[in-house]
Amino acid sequence: MRTYHQLTDPDRSGLPGQIGAQRQRVAERLAGVRRIVAVMSGKGGVGKSYVTANVARALARAHKPVGVLDADLNGPTIPGLLQVPQTAQPPAIGLDGVKCISMAHFLDQGAPLAFKGPVAESFVWRGAMEAAALREFLGDVEWGKLDLLLFDLPPGMQRYIELCDILGNPPPVLTVTIPTPESRDAVRRAMRAAVERGSALLGIVENMVGREFVGTAADDLAQEFGAPVLARIPWHPTPDTWNQLAAQL
Amino acid sequence: MKFLCVECDQQMAFGERQLPGDGTLAATFKCPKCDRVVAMLTNPMETQLVSSLGVEIGGRTVPAEPFEMVRANVVTGGGGPRSGLLGCRASCAAW
Numbered sequence: 001m002r003t004y005h006q007l008t009d010p011d012r013s014g015l016p017g018q019i020g021a022q023r024q025r026v027a028e029r030l031a032g033v034r035r036i037v038a039v040m041s042g043k044g045g046v047g048k049s050y051v052t053a054n055v056a057r058a059l060a061r062a063h064k065p066v067g068v069l070d071a072d073l074n075g076p077t078i079p080g081l082l083q084v085p086q087t088a089q090p091p092a093i094g095l096d097g098v099k100c101i102s103m104a105h106f107l108d109q110g111a112p113l114a115f116k117g118p119v120a121e122s123f124v125w126r127g128a129m130e131a132a133a134l135r136e137f138l139g140d141v142e143w144g145k146l147d148l149l150l151f152d153l154p155p156g157m158q159r160y161i162e163l164c165d166i167l168g169n170p171p172p173v174l175t176v177t178i179p180t181p182e183s184r185d186a187v188r189r190a191m192r193a194a195v196e197r198g199s200a201l202l203g204i205v206e207n208m209v210g211r212e213f214v215g216t217a218a219d220d221l222a223q224e225f226g227a228p229v230l231a232r233i234p235w236h237p238t239p240d241t242w243n244q245l246a247a248q249l
Numbered sequence: 250m251k252f253l254c255v256e257c258d259q260q261m262a263f264g265e266r267q268l269p270g271d272g273t274l275a276a277t278f279k280c281p282k283c284d285r286v287v288a289m290l291t292n293p294m295e296t297q298l299v300s301s302l303g304v305e306i307g308g309r310t311v312p313a314e315p316f317e318m319v320r321a322n323v324v325t326g327g328g329g330p331r332s333g334l335l336g337c338r339a340s341c342a343a344w
Contacts, residue, residue: 002258007251012263018304022313106316106323114324118272118293125294128301132318135303140315 025139026166032145033067037202037249038163038171042190043183044155047207048176051233051245052152053081053098055174058239058246060096064147067091069137070102071163072154073130074113079104091141101141103133131162138166148249157193170199174249175227177217178208184217191225203230205245210234252287254280261287266307272296276306 030036039052049072056066070078078084079102082094090101103113115122115129143149151171153159164170173194177187191201206218209232218229231245252261257280264277264286272293279286291299299306303318314320 001255002253004251007253007260009260009262011251012308013304013306014308015304018309019302022303025313103319103323106319106325108325111325115297115322116324117297117322121294125297125301128298129318129322132301132303133323136316136319 022135022139023166023168026135027168029139029141029143030149030167033143033149034146035148036151036167036171037148038151038153038160038173038199039176040153040157040160040173040190040194041176041183041187042155042157042193043177043186046176046178046183046187047233049077049081049152051174051176051205051207052150053078053094054237054242055246055249056098056148056150057082057096058242059148059249060098061239062243062246065097065099065145067099067101067141067143067146067149068094069141069149069151070100070104071134071137071151071159073103073133073159075154076102076104076107078102078152091143099143099146101137127158130159131166134159134162135166157190160190160194161197164197164199170194170197172200172202174202174205174230175221176205176207177221179206179213179215179217181215181217183213184215184220187217187221188224191221191227195225201225201227202249203228205229205231205233207233208235250289252278252289254283254285256285257282259283263307274299274306 039048041048052068056068059066068078070076078100079092082098082100084092084094084100090105091099094100107113115126117125151163175187175191177183204218204221204227206229222229230248233241254261259280259282261278261280264279267275274291274296276289277286303313
């Protein structure tokens with residue numbers, strides 16, 4: 001009996017062609033985007049979204065068109081941080097003119113992300129649905145000309161891996177940590193995964209510096225990975241704090 | 250996924266697709282040599298996986314709409330200020 005690759009008749013479904021068209025659509029949508037940066041940590045609660053939103057605002061204030069793709073589909077916070085109106089349609093325009101797309105645009109206030117489909121053993125398909133949503137965010141938003149598109153990644157590495165697959169190239173990453181050894185250890189795993197995928201490490205941002213969180217996470221990671229510490233963000237940063245960080249990107 | 254008529258050693262050709270509305274999918278394939286027809290039946294989980302890929306079994310007859318998968322599959326939460334996906338659909342058309 002012949003095997004799969006030995007059957008070479010044309011496929012009316014044209015599935016490879018449909019997948020190729022999806023990739024082409026993403027490439028066309030991002031053609032006007034000069035740079036892409038993924039903001040990641042691998043750990044929750046370190047302030048990735050906060051850093052992302054404020055860096056984007058600082059760049060926008062410097063008259064650079066910026067967009068943010070909120071890739072945290074289950075816990076979208078970018079629209080709130082950018083004060084996007086509830087009824088805004090993507091790409092919404094937030095504070096200082098930052099454009100954004102978020103799953104929050106498709107959900108009622110406070111509603112969790114849920115997909116229609118069989119409830120039992122939904123883990124089988126839910127991850128694929130989330131990856132498809134990310135692909136649509138990349139392929140269906142008319143960003144126009146952007147100097148920088150920031151991806152606000154959720155904790156963990158799954159969304160980063162999906163992003164690499166959809167883009168076809170691993171994006172440069174900006175890493176966020178807090179000073180503690182626990183954060184350092186979690187972020188280290190994420191940085192290793194990013195390096196293994198081929199992402200360039202733009203640098204490390206140490207957030208929530210100067211109070212309860214004690215440690216040398218940023219310096220440790222910088223030494224280990226040869227990446228610069230771009231900023232140490234205090235608990236009450238000023239616009240100038242963000243301007244200085246944004247100027248390094 | 251491809252289908253082989255073992256008896257004829259022929260790749261079977263896609264015939265038609267049916268979506269009964271219960272989350273399942275049926276697609277028929279026909280042997281070009283002996284005309285034997287088989288049906289592939291997927292359960293709701295399998296159908297959902299295909300849906301998540303954003304592809305159409307049997308080929309697309311119309312281009313994908315913006316946010317097609319999200320709009321079709323995300324439960325918005327109902328009744329809140331962002332429940333108006335019809336409004337989104339209308340404005341998406343211009344994106």
